[in-house]
Amino acid sequence: MGRQVAIVSAGFSEHASKRSDVNMAELVSEAVSDCLKNAPGVDFNDIDAYVNGNMPAFEGVNLPELWMTDWMGARNKPLLRVTTGGTTGGTVAISGYYTVAAGLPKIDTVLAVAFEQQSQGDTSVGLGSVAYGEISVLNTMGIPYDQLSRLLSAGAAIGVAAYQATNYMSKTHITEEDLARVVVQNRHNAAKTWWSHLKMPDITVEEVLDTPYISYPLRYGMVCPASDGACAMLFTIEEKAKDMCDIPVYVNGVASVANESAVLGYDGSGTGQIDPSEQLGAMKSSELAYYQAGISFPRKEIDYAEVYSPFPNQELMWVEKLGLFEETTAPKMYETGVTSLKGELPINCSGGVNSTNAIGASAMERPAEAALQIMGKADNQVPKTVHTSIGHGWGGSLNLCTLMVMSDEPQRKWRR
Amino acid sequence: MSKLTQRKSLDYVKKDYVRTRTMPGNWYLASYQYKFNITHNNEFLKKLKDKKIVGNQCSGCNRVFFPPRLVCGKCLVKPDQWVDLRETGRVATFAIVYLKDPETGEVQEKPTVLIHQDGADTAIIAQLNPEVDFKDTYIGMPVKIHWAEDRTGGLMDIEYYDVLEDDAEDMNPKK
Ligand SMILES: [Zn+2]
Numbered sequence: 001m002g003r004q005v006a007i008v009s010a011g012f013s014e015h016a017s018k019r020s021d022v023n024m025a026e027l028v029s030e031a032v033s034d035c036l037k038n039a040p041g042v043d044f045n046d047i048d049a050y051v052n053g054n055m056p057a058f059e060g061v062n063l064p065e066l067w068m069t070d071w072m073g074a075r076n077k078p079l080l081r082v083t084t085g086g087t088t089g090g091t092v093a094i095s096g097y098y099t100v101a102a103g104l105p106k107i108d109t110v111l112a113v114a115f116e117q118q119s120q121g122d123t124s125v126g127l128g129s130v131a132y133g134e135i136s137v138l139n140t141m142g143i144p145y146d147q148l149s150r151l152l153s154a155g156a157a158i159g160v161a162a163y164q165a166t167n168y169m170s171k172t173h174i175t176e177e178d179l180a181r182v183v184v185q186n187r188h189n190a191a192k193t194w195w196s197h198l199k200m201p202d203i204t205v206e207e208v209l210d211t212p213y214i215s216y217p218l219r220y221g222m223v224c225p226a227s228d229g230a231c232a233m234l235f236t237i238e239e240k241a242k243d244m245c246d247i248p249v250y251v252n253g254v255a256s257v258a259n260e261s262a263v264l265g266y267d268g269s270g271t272g273q274i275d276p277s278e279q280l281g282a283m284k285s286s287e288l289a290y291y292q293a294g295i296s297f298p299r300k301e302i303d304y305a306e307v308y309s310p311f312p313n314q315e316l317m318w319v320e321k322l323g324l325f326e327e328t329t330a331p332k333m334y335e336t337g338v339t340s341l342k343g344e345l346p347i348n349c350s351g352g353v354n355s356t357n358a359i360g361a362s363a364m365e366r367p368a369e370a371a372l373q374i375m376g377k378a379d380n381q382v383p384k385t386v387h388t389s390i391g392h393g394w395g396g397s398l399n400l401c402t403l404m405v406m407s408d409e410p411q412r413k414w415r416r
Numbered sequence: 417m418s419k420l421t422q423r424k425s426l427d428y429v430k431k432d433y434v435r436t437r438t439m440p441g442n443w444y445l446a447s448y449q450y451k452f453n454i455t456h457n458n459e460f461l462k463k464l465k466d467k468k469i470v471g472n473q474c475s476g477c478n479r480v481f482f483p484p485r486l487v488c489g490k491c492l493v494k495p496d497q498w499v500d501l502r503e504t505g506r507v508a509t510f511a512i513v514y515l516k517d518p519e520t521g522e523v524q525e526k527p528t529v530l531i532h533q534d535g536a537d538t539a540i541i542a543q544l545n546p547e548v549d550f551k552d553t554y555i556g557m558p559v560k561i562h563w564a565e566d567r568t569g570g571l572m573d574i575e576y577y578d579v580l581e582d583d584a585e586d587m588n589p590k591k
Contacts, residue, residue: 020438060441060443125443125445129445132448132450136450137450137452138571140452140454140457141454141457141461141483141570141571142461142568142569142570142571142572142573143570143571143572144572159511159513159528162511162512163509163510163511163530164509165511166509166510166511166555167509167555170554170555213512213514214514215511215512215513215514216511216512216525216550217511273539274508274530274532274537274538274539275508275509276508276509276530
């Protein structure tokens with residue numbers, strides 16, 4: 001068993017659709033500065049190693065971590081880049097955890113940085129570079145290239161989310177109003193978070209339902225924006241954490257589990273699941289991470305959750321699949337306010353991915369925000385005391401889930 | 417560790433200029449040679465030409481793959497049994513995409529569906545009969561293959577799926 005790892009700080013850059021005042025390296029340095037500002041006892045000399053990541057090819061730079069080495073203070077220090085598509089941020093955070101937990105000599109404090117500046121590049125090229133290898137097999141089965149583009153339009157994240165939405169809606173018999181309610185809660189929360197992108201303090205359910213469809217049953221008003229932004233998290237060992245901050249947040253469980261490919265399957269052979277809202281990956285990753293953290297009743301033991309939901313139906317789906325609510329009951333919880341800021345189990349009080357989506361950074365902003373809620377330093381702080389929280393990520397080939405379980409108490413069960 | 421020394425500031429980042437200079441650039445992406453093993457597909461594609469559909473079955477978990485798979489990801493064995501499948505299936509899930517015609521600028525509503533073929537354990541992306549009103553699509557809707565006129569031995573031989581009545585005779589497995 002590795003060393004107990006603690007989060008001592010987390011920081012964000014300002015998010016917007018176009019951060020034209022900075023370039024990628026400067027954007028990252030903003031998040032790093034903010035992260036160190038939250039931990040006044042730490043300076044660059046205390047950081048022993050770095051983990052960095054973003055979506056490959058989105059900005060047209062393939063080794064960005066080498067470009068921004070100086071901008072994160074990583075010169076002459078071990079540096080690692082990890083990228084797993086939509087879950088990049090989650091994987092970078094988990095890699096930061098691994099690096100500290102491994103117990104290598106002279107490596108105690110690790111800074112994990114994830115970022116994305118989508119306005120700078122062409123996301124369709126980035127997505128194409130991810131998808132073409134997989135879908136070009138359909139050529140060998142007699143589907144010409146012009147038809148492939150149709151499949152691509154259905155296979156991108158919005159298409160998959162729409163599939164999940166239709167299945168989820170038919171299972172739970174909810175209407176679009178229930179989806180809009182989730183969006184409204186997120187937008188209101190985002191308005192109270194300094195770094196978030198879509199701040200809409202006055203939006204109503206009717207206004208969301210008044211926007212045109214982007215892909216039935218999802219409307220423009222329900223969909224996440226494309227943001228520029230970065231996020232940084234500082235991991236260290238238990239012994240040092242107490243000197244670096246007031247309330248260290250202990251990482252008690254991490255998991256990243258992939259399920260069978262979602263839409264085309266590998267080699268174009270169809271999906272492993274008939275129901276796209278089944279999400280075995282989320283169930284397996286939560287099972288594993290909760291076991292590591294010694295959580296047997298997630299609904300009771302988890303006080304706060306940040307889930308990765310670019311689309312409102314996914315938020316409803318994830319909170320059920322991660323064991324926070326019983327199957328099909330999530331829409332009711334949003335209606336009755338259980339998930340609101342002052343509720344029993346607040347969810348996505350930062351506004352979530354639904355309000356801010358800098359793809360590479362999004363999955364890291366979830367555990368980062370969940371950790372800040374335990375420290376009591378979050379911008380939109382929940383009034384109740386948060387002891388245990390989770391940060392979830394989704395992406396990869398639309399089937400990978402990352403999960404980080406954090407608590408104000410270290411988990412001693414597995415340690416001698 | 418709690419010393420507040422040598423704190424290097426990054427505040428100069430935004431002070432120096434309000435806006436970065438933007439330099440346009442292009443990626444001239446190379447052509448790639450993707451390699452695929454298609455031995456498991458040959459039999460399947462040949463039969464499509466004769467209006468027959470088959471899937472392959474894993475002897476470990478009995479799952480039937482349509483279209484066929486090279487390896488069962490669950491058991492890590494090669495599915496070696498060929499199973500005949502019926503022409504019918506059900507809509508596993510659907511979404512409606514709004515495609516803009518590049519010439520006229522007209523927005524077309526089009527359902528895209530995943531079809532769960534009867535007798536198979538996987539779902540495949542497919543098209544519905546263009547005459548179907550998308551508002552009538554629902555999950556579990558019975559459908560049947562509409563074969564293309566000129567079949568070449570490819571997945572495009574399944575031109576689209578026709579919608580069946582709930583109590584259609586085709587859906588009766590004994591037939
Ligand atoms: Zn098998």
